[in-house]
Amino acid sequence: MHPKGVSMNTALYLNEPLYLPELDRGKWHTFYRLSKKGLLHCIHCGAPLSMSFSIHQKPSFIHPPSGDNRCREQVEAFEQARQAESQTAATTAHGFRLPQRRAVLNTTPAWKAPLVLSNVAPFTVPASAKQMAMEGYREQLTKAGLTLDDAQWKAVKHIDGPLLLLAGAGCGKTRVLTARAAYMISEANIHPNKMALVTFTAKAAQEMRERMTEYPGIEPTFAQSLLIRTFHSLFYTMLVHADPNKWHGSKLIKSGQELLKTQGRALGLDESEFPYDQAATQISWWKNHMIAPKHVETTDTFEEKAALLYEHYEKALRETGRFDFDDMQLGCLYVLQENNRLLQRYQERFAYLLIDEFQDINPVQFEIVKLLAMPQRNICVVGDDDQSIYRFRGSDPRFIRSFTAHYPEAKTIHLVENYRSSHPIIASANRVIAENRTRLEKTLVAQHTSDQLPYLFFPYNEEEEATMIVEEIKRLIGKGICPSEIAVLYRTSTSARALVDRLVDTTLPFSLEQGFACFYERPFVRRALSFLRIGRNEESPYVMAELLKALFIKQEHLDQLLHIQKTERCSLLEAIPFLTELPAFQAKKLKTLPADCRRMQKMNPSEALAFAEARLGLNETIKKQGQEGNKFEKGSDDFNQLKVAATQFETVESFLIHIDHVIAKQQECQTFQTRHPKSIQLLTIHRSKGLEFSHVFIVGAVEGSLPHDYALDAWREGDDGPLQEERRLMYVAMTRAKKELAISVPVHYRGKRAHPTRFVRSLMNRSQN
Structure with a gap:
């Protein structure tokens, strides 16, 4: 029994019986969409059937609750007969049983149950739970609700000389950094004017300012005089003092x-x-x-x-x-290198440097920090090379790894007691990151455990992946989970396309990261869709402008088309063959374009896109424009996603209506989310850094997605640096989860058979053995 009714494998569609085990596996989700429209019915009573598509239960048709058992009996008889017929009709070929009625065997598994990552070492009570009696400032902190473990307390008490704090995910690094500053002020009597706390974001700096007021012995005036800045803010202040005219804010x-x-x-x-x-x-x-x-x-x-x-x-x-923001850093470096008097002034001013997120530092910042830390060398850096994921911005984890080489007298303290995630999540994340070849050795230790084990699930493709996740989110919210405690993480924003498609059709509140562009409004997607749109709206200058870009026709020809439209009294599409001053090969192709575009309106969207690709020049667009973009987001990837989306629709018109609906709803969502903070969070893994959620879904855990194709290409050419960063991305994603972690491993990705990411293979092998 299904909680919403009677589960069955049979339904009626257009007066034809459907038997789920015999349906093409790739079409299951299409029938799910049909069920949402009320187009599937019971073969006995004609009642509308829904279709269950969840992570934890095998897909099936659901008959609404009824006191009449005859439907169930009739369906069971039909399914038994169908099953018997399939068995007797099967023949053996090459060691396989092949049903005779089907020309091609669907080799994709019908459905695979989630794989629970159960091979986890037993949880032991961590040593931090057996702390010795506290006294002095540590006792004051504890009474104020600011408990520190032994390693954290050692870091707080360290005052002079270089200190490297290797702080793993969820190990309380911000608390340690601010507690150390508070201890130095209240217990070591170091004036706050001699200190500087430096971080990367204004949000992190503000959080530190707020935390400083919580510590015993810290007067508000002390907290206000303590310099807590981002790198850019600190460097800019120094530049303005050096040359206020050259670096005036109006020139930024x-x-x-x-x-x-x-x-x-x-x-x-x-x-x-x-x-x-x-x-x-x-x-x-x-x-x-x-x-x-x-x-x-x-x-x-x-x-x-x-x-x-x-x-x-x-x-x-x-x-x-x-000048721009990067010039502020370069300018600061050059000023300090050239003006020794100014350098000495700041070395005296910042006698104690405390630097957060040191794994994200770039070469310019590192050189400046080295200069400022001399000659006292009272520099404390906090970071985790396992969370270095901003290589594309210039960050380089070799600086944290080589810290003790630059400061041989440095003390190193490992903060490994994780207060965020359960033991099964931490144990799985530890296994994943341990396989990175180049890293500072550390193993996180969870402070609590849970019966909820991480698991992998195996949707057929991105469409099923999105549906399964949305259905699971509905179940969680139905149990009372706050939507803002749920996050869906992905490698690139393209991977969110199916999720957004699904969520806009629900009443679930969801938030997209700032600047998230609608998939269907991406430049290459707009061009590809113009082949479908122009036959539906032949008068649209906007659509025609996109089509001209796709056909490599200069935009000034749009004015010519508008003129032809008026003089010939025809549509813009009909005016295309009349364009002049075009190369012969283009002119020849344009003669049949109006008829071809209208012909596509009668195809299903998958056929129409394939036709445009093979016959109308879209293939050339993909070759020449599809590689535009950086190494992570290419138009060709967007086109593959568009083709996957198209498989869910029967007509071009219904596909385009759906696209326009998604565009409008996403615009509404981005307006609404500012008023609705308690929303499901859709984030790239990069944007999720520093955040935590009770329930986390990681999508697209397959080769080519996570790790990204770019990293695999670099690895094949002998550079494993990008691949190691991709593994760090997986580690960061996993350690965002507090209670529940679900990793999606689709069987197909971008329309092709996919392979599970190498990052989870060892977890799979351990759990299956």
């Missing part, structure tokens, strides 16, 4: 993208085709590695264009006397 470009676009237009880089946001990230990386434009070495077409843009961007900055 807060977002360099507008200047980049201005320079890019002069270089012929079309904003609709060239990813300026990714170019800005790449240029920032070069700057943070102190690589001038003339010294850039490129590896692909995107980097070649970005390097040229970098050169012109820097020239424009020099000519206008302006």
Whole structure:
């Protein structure tokens, strides 16, 4: 029995019986969507059937509760007969039993139960639970509700000389850093003006300021005089004191993208085709590695264009006397290197440096920190090389790994007692990260355990993955779980497409990370969809503009089309064959384009996209424009996702209506989420860093997604650095979970058979043995 009714494998669709075990496995989700529309019925009484698609129960059709058992009896008789018929009709070929009625055997497993990661070492009561009697300032902290374990207390009491705190996920590093500052002020009598706490984000800095007021012995005036800044804020303050005119705030470009676009237009880089946001990230990386434009070495077409843009961007900055955030760091380094008097002033001012998230430091920041820490060398750094995941921004974990080489007298303290996650989650995460070749050895120790074990589940593809997760979220919320305690994490934002598609059709509140662009409004997706849209809306200049981009026809021809539309009294689509001054091969292809676009309206969307790819030039668009983007987000990946989405619809019209609905609902959601803080969180793994949730779902745990194709390509070429960072991403994702961790391993991904990520294979093997 199913909690919502009677479970069965048979349904009626368009007066034809459906027997679930005989249906193409890839079509199961299509019938789920049909059931949502009320199009599936009981073969006996005609009652509408729903379809169950959850993580923990085998999919089935659900008959609403009824006191009449005849439906159940009739269906059971039908299914027994069908099963017997299949067995007698089977024949043996090459050692396999093949049903004769089916031409091709569906080799995909019908459904696979979740794999619970049960091979976990027994939980033992951690040593921190047996602490010795406390006294002095530690006792005061405890009475104030600020309990520290023994390792944390050792870190707090350390005052002079370099200190490396290796703080694992959920091990209370922020508390230790602020408690250490409080101890230095109240117990060691160090004036707060001699100290600086430095972190990476304004949010983290504000959290530290708020925490400082909680400590015993810290007067409000002391807390206010303590310098707690981000790197950029600290460096900018130093620059303004050095040269207030050159570094005046009016000359700061807060977002360099507008200047980049201005320079890019002069270089012929079309904003609709060239990813300026990714170019800005790449240029920032070069700057943070102190690589001038003339010294850039490129590896692909995107980097070649970005390097040229970098050169012109820097020239424009020099000519206008302006600077960006990265220039503040470089400028600070150069000022300190060239002005010894100023350097000595700040070395005396910052006699004690406390630096958070040290694994995220970049080469420029590291050089500045080394200068400031001399000659006292009273520098305390906190970080975890296992959580270094911002390589694309310039972060480099080798600085935390080599800290003791730069400071041989440094003391190292390991903070490994995890207060966030249950023992089964921590044990699984430890196994995953332990396989990284280059890391500082550490093993987290959970402080509590749970009967809820992490598990893997195996949807057929991204569509099933999204449905299963949404159904499980509904179940959790039905049990009283707050939506904001639930997070879905993914490697790239493209992987959220199916989840957003599913969530907009529910009443569940959900939040997307800031700046999240709707999948269907991505530049390459808009171009691909223009082949489908123009036949439905032949008069749309907006759609036609996208189609011209896809066909490599210059945008000035749109004006010509609008003129032809008026003079010939035809639609924009019908005007296309009349375009002049085009190469012969283009002109020939355009002659049949109106008829072809109308013909596609009669196809299902999968057929229409395949037709546009093979016959209308979309394949050339994919080859030439599909590789645009950075190494992680390419148009070709978006197109593969679009093809997966298309499989769920019978007509082009229904597919486009769904897309427009998703676009509108996502816009509503992004407006609504500012008013609804208690929402399900949809985040990239990068954006989830530093956060925690009771229930975490990790999607797309397959080769090519996590780890990303880019990392696999680099690994094949002999560079395993990116692959090690991908493993760190998996580790970070796993350690966001407090109570429940579910990892999705789809059988198909981007329309192709997928393989489980290497990051969970050892977990799978241990649990299956």
